[in-house]
Amino acid sequence: MAQGDYYAKVPRPESLEVVRRSLARHNAVSDYKEVSAQVYEIFRTRKSTVTLYVTNVYTVGVADVQEIIEEHPSVTCILTVSAWNGYTGQAKEYAKSIGVSLFKYKEWMGALNYDGDAFLDYIAPSDREK
Known part of the structure; x- marks a missing residue:
């Protein structure tokens, strides 16, 4: 597999390092555990634990969500x-319908402050008026 193909789904090491640094300094995160290269268990202060899957898919679609959850x-x-990555509206709605949050980076950082439906439905302030 060419290196370009590999990084189509698996984030580059520097991207995963950004995720780890963000978790280490986020006020809502008390601790985290790296389960695998792309899966993190995130423990949050007075909030539920989140099991995060990190991908580098350019546009996450329903099939991507299904594959990840499977x-x-x-x-x-x-x-x-x-x-520059994103997701389709259908993928976002499908993920929500099965109780899974789907985020871009800036959304995810804000969502970590919330729990329950507020976490699942989180929209970044810059996107709320669109």
Whole structure:
């Protein structure tokens, strides 16, 4: 597999390092455990634990969400990590329908402050007026 193909789904090491640094300094995060290269268990102060899957898919679609959940059924949150990545509206709605949050990086950082439906439905302030 060419290196470019590998990083189509698996984030680059520097992107995963950004995720780890963000977790280490986020006020709502009390601790985290790296379960695998792309899966993190995030313990939050007075909030539920989040099981995060980090991907580098450019545009996450419904099939991507289904594949991730099939391979990692404990995942409660999917993050497409690179700044230029995104997801389809259908993927976001499908993920929500099965109780999984789907976020871009800036959304995910804000969502970590919330729990329950507020976490699941979180929209970044810059996107709320769109």
